[in-house]
Amino acid sequence: MELNYGIIGTGAIGGFYGGFLAKSGKEVNFLFNSDFQHVKENGLKIDSSTGNFHLKQVNAYNKSEDMPKCDVVFVCLKTTTNHILKEMLPSVMHKNSVIIMIQNGLGIEKKLAKEFPDTSIAGGLAFVASSKIDKGHIAHYDYGSLTLGFYQKANDEVLNQVSIDLNNAGIECNCVEDLNLARWKKLLWNIPFNGVCVVLNAKTKELVSNEESRKLVSDLMYEVVEAANHCGAPLKTDAIDEMIDSTFKMKPYAPSMKLDFDFKRPMEIEAIYSNPVQEAKEAGYDMKVTSTIEKQLYFIQETYK
Amino acid sequence: MELNYGIIGTGAIGGFYGGFLAKSGKEVNFLFNSDFQHVKENGLKIDSSTGNFHLKQVNAYNKSEDMPKCDVVFVCLKTTTNHILKEMLPSVMHKNSVIIMIQNGLGIEKKLAKEFPDTSIAGGLAFVASSKIDKGHIAHYDYGSLTLGFYQKANDEVLNQVSIDLNNAGIECNCVEDLNLARWKKLLWNIPFNGVCVVLNAKTKELVSNEESRKLVSDLMYEVVEAANHCGAPLKTDAIDEMIDSTFKMKPYAPSMKLDFDFKRPMEIEAIYSNPVQEAKEAGYDMKVTSTIEKQLYFIQETYK
Incomplete structure (x- = not known):
């Protein structure tokens, strides 16, 4: 064909x-x-x-x-x-x-x-x-x-x-x-790294090198797994440690949202943060940490013009 | 005497x-x-x-x-x-x-x-x-x-x-x-405003003027009340709306932690964030939002030198 x-x-x-x-x-x-x-x-x-x-x-x-x-x-x-x-x-x-x-x-x-x-x-x-x-x-x-x-x-x-x-x-x-599972799988990396790199004005390497921000990345990943499972995507926690380790081994990287922010383009907050938070909420799960980053991003987007 | x-x-x-x-x-x-x-x-x-x-x-x-x-x-x-x-x-x-x-x-x-x-x-x-x-x-x-x-x-x-x-x-x-209650009462303002002003590089007025950061302030206040009650301090949620409103009416204000950050002095993260988070955890309550701000502050303190 x-x-x-x-x-x-x-x-x-x-x-x-x-x-x-x-x-x-x-x-x-x-x-x-x-x-x-x-x-x-x-x-x-x-x-x-x-x-x-x-x-x-x-x-x-x-x-x-x-x-x-x-x-x-x-x-x-x-x-x-x-x-x-x-x-x-x-x-x-x-x-x-x-x-x-x-x-x-x-x-x-x-x-x-x-x-x-x-x-x-x-x-x-x-x-x-x-x-x-x-x-x-x-x-x-x-x-x-x-x-x-x-x-x-x-x-x-x-x-x-x-x-x-x-x-x-x-x-x-x-x-x-299962597209839903594939999307949540990708969020497992995107939710911690895209937004937190913007809020903390950092690249991926810095986030996983500092003990506290690494914990924050891990908190967000566990929260994404929990949310995914509430939303019918059987994501597992197995990949989390390896994903953090491999991000540590990557070259310092500015995720797409960080580039958008740096070049003063609108950030994809709705697709990467608000929609997952909303879908999880409708499924009965409150993504408290993700929602904190979401609110910080909206503030930054509206204020740092 | x-x-x-x-x-x-x-x-x-x-x-x-x-x-x-x-x-x-x-x-x-x-x-x-x-x-x-x-x-x-x-x-x-x-x-x-x-x-x-x-x-x-x-x-x-x-x-x-x-x-x-x-x-x-x-x-x-x-x-x-x-x-x-x-x-x-x-x-x-x-x-x-x-x-x-x-x-x-x-x-x-x-x-x-x-x-x-x-x-x-x-x-x-x-x-x-x-x-x-x-x-x-x-x-x-x-x-x-x-x-x-x-x-x-x-x-x-x-x-x-x-x-x-x-x-x-x-x-x-x-x-x-009840000193414990008095300390938690003061944390009701200090936890949202001190740290978030640092993380978002803002004064109090901006935080309560933007819809999303105002929600974040409110989330943090509700979390402090919940934590206080787990720690034996019978704090109530009544004061929250009024506290946000009166902060809105105040002159734009940089809390002590924001001044410490601006003048490159150590921030009181342990006393204002880690100790409450820890005491709440010991009492069986996970201050997820506060703990997110705490981790961001440690990252900022260690990185923005």
């Missing part, structure tokens, strides 16, 4: 996955914002730890209305701009399109499903260290895998083909049955 | 209460650190909202060994230097001296009592906005009352006389039966 792809938001994530698919010969239609003119003239550059490449000509668009209908749409925007999807997506969708939300946090597909109740919607969890370092220029530092799972109106045939296409393009991709 | 007084630590608190007592004609012996020579030559100045005064000659000392024995000793150091008391106090004490710990937090008298098991030990809660603005120069902005209560070997006659002496000197002072 030959699929064509649309990338909504060609930044560190969309540029990376879309770039690899395009390089492997797939039809990929990229939506750009401010980089459009530059990419139209100069193409898209990917500096990857697996080898650099330059796509001299890419299907670049600056309006979704100009894009062709796509079998698979990767939504790679920040969750803070998801409110534009309701208007933007219909022009790139046909009846059987699969929308894949490659974003952090929780409650993302649920919100989209309210707006598109008859559409195949999946989620994607990107485990990749990459960033946009210049116009049409993505740097890939480490990792790269993608985990996919359906939220509504599963179309396994298409999702399996996406996985095959990505693997053929050199990206490790796997499909899971 | 005529009492003589010793002031261990003549700063914003010790200078204020000791200054008023000296002005009223009581014998007050002040221990100074770096201000000693200046006060010896120029005396002690108090700019008070109730009227300014200048004590041209005061009993100033720079070593406790040189001080006379005192009937009543006000300990007005920061809790972070309490480790020096074991060596320092004996020279100013006679058999019936009363030591009054005018400090913030919890567990202060307990620690001193281990070192001085046979001494009359009381606690004092200062409700005063004052600061040392220059050598031997204290500014008093607002409030001023002092609450006293015994921790061990109560000597009510002396404590009542202290209260009378202070009231005669123009200071509102009252004695309470």
Whole structure:
């Protein structure tokens, strides 16, 4: 089955996955914002730890209305701009399109499903260290895998083909049955590190090097596990110590929320903090520590402008 | 009964209460650190909202060994230097001296009592906005009352006389039966405002003006009430809304811990956070939100040097 792809938001994530698919010969239609003119003239550059490449000509668009209908749409925007999807997506969708939300946090597909109740919607969890370092220029530092799972109106045939296409393009991709569990698993790292790095103005390494902040990271992880289990995601505590140790061994790293804060972009507080806190509360569990970080982040976002 | 007084630590608190007592004609012996020579030559100045005064000659000392024995000793150091008391106090004490710990937090008298098991030990809660603005120069902005209560070997006659002496000197002072309750009452304000002002780099007004940080302040207050009740202090939640409202009406205020942080002095994390968290834990209650702030403060103290 030959699929064509649309990338909504060609930044560190969309540029990376879309770039690899395009390089492997797939039809990929990229939506750009401010980089459009530059990419139209100069193409898209990917500096990857697996080898650099330059796509001299890419299907670049600056309006979704100009894009062709796509079998698979990767939504790679920040969750803070998801409110534009309701208007933007219909022009790139046909009846059987699969929308894949490659974003952090929780409650993302649920919100989209309210707006598109008859559409195949999946989620994607990107485990990749990459960033946009210049116009049409993505740097890939480490990792790269993608985990996919359906939220509504599963179309396994298409999702399996996406996985095959990505693997053929050199990206490790796997499909899971339980998207909810996959999202909570990712929150296990994102909830402690994203927000606390902002509140304490630190990188990951500092948080796990100091005894007290390491305890705070661990408290948050145990709380995420407890919340996940209340929300039907059978997450275990086994991974916690290893996850902290491996973060200690990583290069000092500024998580995406810390970068957003440093560059004065809106932070994904709702998706990464408020939605999990709210879902847990509805399931009868009070994420007290997470909710403390959540409130601090909102204060910081509204005050440090 | 005529009492003589010793002031261990003549700063914003010790200078204020000791200054008023000296002005009223009581014998007050002040221990100074770096201000000693200046006060010896120029005396002690108090700019008070109730009227300014200048004590041209005061009993100033720079070593406790040189001080006379005192009937009543006000300990007005920061809790972070309490480790020096074991060596320092004996020279100013006679058999019936009363030591009054005018400090913030919890567990202060307990620690001193281990070192001085046979001494009359009381606690004092200062409700005063004052600061040392220059050598031997204290500014008093607002409030001023002092609450006293015994921790061990109560000597009510002396404590009542202290209260009378202070009231005669123009200071509102009252004695309470339940020092533990008085300390938890004060923590109801200190736990939310001292630490969160440091973590979020804000003054009180900002914290209660922003919806999310105001919720955090409220969460912390409810947690303090719950902890207090587990620790035998029948604190009520009634005062919470009014306390937040009155803090909103106050001038923007930097609590003592925020000043300590800004001037790179050690913060009183142990007395204001760790001791309450620990006592509550021993009583079976986990102060999750307070403990989050505690860990953040230790990280900040160790990292932002």
